[in-house]
Amino acid sequence: MADQSLKQRTAKGLFWEGLSNGMRQLLGLAFGIALARLLDDTDYGMIGVLGIFSAVANTLQESGFIMALANKRDVAHKDYNAVFWFSLLTGLGIYVLLFFSAPLIARFFGSDELIPLSRFLFLGFVMSGATTAHSAYLFRNLMSKQRAFSQVPALLLSGIVGVTMACNGMSYWGIATQNLVYIGVVNACYWYFSPWRPTLRIDFRPLREMFGFSSKVLVTNLFLQANNNLLSTVLGYFYSKADVGVYTQSAKWNSMGSSLIEGMINGVAQPVLSTVNDDASRQLNVLRKMLRFAAFLSFPAMLGLALIAEEFILISITAKWLACVPILQMLCIWGAFIPVITLYTRLLISKGKSDVYMWNTIALSLLQLLVMLVMYPYGIRAMVAVFVSINVAWLAVWQYFVWREVRLTPWAAFKDIAPFALTAAAAMAAAYFLTDGIDNLYLKMGTKVVAAAAFYTGIMRWADAAILRECLNYFTKKNKP
Numbered sequence: 493m494a495d496q497s498l499k500q501r502t503a504k505g506l507f508w509e510g511l512s513n514g515m516r517q518l519l520g521l522a523f524g525i526a527l528a529r530l531l532d533d534t535d536y537g538m539i540g541v542l543g544i545f546s547a548v549a550n551t552l553q554e555s556g557f558i559m560a561l562a563n564k565r566d567v568a569h570k571d572y573n574a575v576f577w578f579s580l581l582t583g584l585g586i587y588v589l590l591f592f593s594a595p596l597i598a599r600f601f602g603s604d605e606l607i608p609l610s611r612f613l614f615l616g617f618v619m620s621g622a623t624t625a626h627s628a629y630l631f632r633n634l635m636s637k638q639r640a641f642s643q644v645p646a647l648l649l650s651g652i653v654g655v656t657m658a659c660n661g662m663s664y665w666g667i668a669t670q671n672l673v674y675i676g677v678v679n680a681c682y683w684y685f686s687p688w689r690p691t692l693r694i695d696f697r698p699l700r701e702m703f704g705f706s707s708k709v710l711v712t713n714l715f716l717q718a719n720n721n722l723l724s725t726v727l728g729y730f731y732s733k734a735d736v737g738v739y740t741q742s743a744k745w746n747s748m749g750s751s752l753i754e755g756m757i758n759g760v761a762q763p764v765l766s767t768v769n770d771d772a773s774r775q776l777n778v779l780r781k782m783l784r785f786a787a788f789l790s791f792p793a794m795l796g797l798a799l800i801a802e803e804f805i806l807i808s809i810t811a812k813w814l815a816c817v818p819i820l821q822m823l824c825i826w827g828a829f830i831p832v833i834t835l836y837t838r839l840l841i842s843k844g845k846s847d848v849y850m851w852n853t854i855a856l857s858l859l860q861l862l863v864m865l866v867m868y869p870y871g872i873r874a875m876v877a878v879f880v881s882i883n884v885a886w887l888a889v890w891q892y893f894v895w896r897e898v899r900l901t902p903w904a905a906f907k908d909i910a911p912f913a914l915t916a917a918a919a920m921a922a923a924y925f926l927t928d929g930i931d932n933l934y935l936k937m938g939t940k941v942v943a944a945a946a947f948y949t950g951i952m953r954w955a956d957a958a959i960l961r962e963c964l965n966y967f968t969k970k971n972k973p
Contacts, residue, residue: 519644523651524744527658527667528809534734538603538664542610543740545597549586549617554579554624556709559841560702561628569688574698576625576690583621590614613668616675623679626686634764635685642681650674708846715850715857730868739872741809742819749797750827753790754834765842776898779839780908781959786831787909788959791916792948794828799920799944803937819876826880828916829887832909836890843897852893856886911955919947 557575561567590597591611598606630639654670662669699706764782768775797804798821805813805820840849860882867875894900923944930936952960 519647519651523647523655523670524748525808526655528741528813534737538605538609539613539667539740542597542606542613545590545610546614546617549583549590549614551710551713552582552586554620554710554713556706556713556846557699557702558624558628558631559709559846560706562632563705563841563844564702567632568698569691570695571698571702572625572629572688573690573693574696575628576622577694578696578699579624580621583618587614587618609664609668612665613671616672619672619675619679623682625690626679626682626688629686629688630682638681638685642678642685646674646677646681649677705844705846708850709841712846712850712853715853735872738813738815739819739876741813742816742823745797745804745816745820746794746823746827749794749824750790750830753786753793753831765839769842772898776900779835779894779898779900780904782835783832783905783908784912784959786835787912788952788957790831791828791913792919792944794824795916795920796941796944797827798824799924800937800940803933803940807933807937818873822873822876822880826883828913829884833883833887833890836887836894839894840890840897845893845897848893852886852889856882856889911957915951915955916948919944919951922947 557579561571561575564571591614594607594610597610598604629635650670650673653673654666657666657669765775765778768778801820801824802814802817805817837849840846860879863878863882864875867878888902891900891902891905894905895902923940926943927936927939930939949960
């Protein structure tokens with residue numbers, strides 16, 4: 493009964509996270525195309541070079557307490573209240589610091605326009621500070637449906653604002669405002685859906701119990717954000733804002749593809765794996781099933797995006813962004829592995845191994861920084877190729893630590909992942925050669941999508957893949973009265 497209940501909660505969580513992420517990606521696709529047609533690479537570069545500051549500040553403001561609360565066995569009002577006030581006050585303090593540091597940031601990147609832009613954009617993490625505890629409540633209690641009902645309208649409203657401002661010639665200010673509107677709407681919805689409310693009795697003592705865990709997650713997330721924004725920062729220093737814009741645009745489309753699956757996994761993996769932490773064999777079974785699910789979706793989605801990258805860029809955002817194609821295709825290879833890496837890291841966190849998560853991320857970030865500084869004279873494409881190679885190769889390191897915790901052997905992991913990766917690669921190759929002689933962009937892109945999907949699904953059905961049967965059974969039963 494307990495197994496069935498957990499399975500139902502996991503399936504429900506994956507369904508709502510998938511629905512939410514799917515709708516968000518569709519809206520993001522529509523608004524992203526509109527903005528890319530209205531703006532140029534320099535506009536995206538202005539926002540891109542500031543990305544690392546917002547990411548680091550947001551991480552400091554959250555300080556790993558969302559994961560700490562999710563991992564805690566018993567959570568009381570005082571725990572949420574301490575996190576709320578810490579997050580809010582930390583966000584305010586960091587904003588004041590960055591407000592007065594804006595001239596230094598502008599001088600580093602050689603653009604005085606970054607002073608007012610950064611002071612405006614950085615308001616976002618102050619706003620986020622007011623909802624960290626509410627976000628933790630929804631996450632801990634697997635309230636994926638409520639999270640979906642918060643994020644989708646926020647994306648819709650913020651996208652309308654961003655496109656409207658861009659149409660009126662406000663360029664990168666439209667992107668900045670879009671970010672703030674999204675955060676504001678999500679915050680309001682999280683407050684509405686979460687039954688928890690803060691009180692004025694400020695007591696930070698409950699943080700001490702969580703700090704040993706959360707501090708490692710904090711350091712890890714700092715390096716993770718630095719790692720994710722490393723290329724934008726290095727490019728912003730050594731190259732033009734236009735070059736940063738090309739990379740930022742490529743990374744955005746890659747992120748939209750990979751985050752669809754990663755968001756599903758990330759929204760349920762840690763709470764579910766923490767629930768079965770006392771039963772090693774059961775936890776291993778849950779991990780392997782989620783691993784197969786991630787690979788089943790991620791590899792065809794991301795390799796498919798790489799397959800249609802050129803036609804997609806030309807049709808959606810025109811030839812002015814054609815330089816994005818090779819960069820996007822390389823990033824898609826990394827994107828295919830992101831949900832797998834996310835699942836591994838969430839397993840380690842659920843086992844309380846935040847120190848392993850931290851030191852691995854630090855080592856990876858420092859390695860990539862060193863390699864990027866060596867590679868920058870060889871151009872952006874070379875830097876991206878090495879960046880992707882290091883991230884994919886590092887999966888072996890994560891695999892070692894997962895094996896040490898739950899005895900998931902490399903061969904077992906290979907059997908869970910490889911069939912879907914190889915099938916997806918074969919389907920994409922077949923679709924590529926089938927459509928090689930088609931000249932019409934629209935026909936070529938459509939045929940690629942249909943052919944690749946048909947090849948992949950056909951092979952899965954022929955092999956009688958269990959994960960495909962379970963997905964079909966879930967939706968079939970869900971649609972029955």
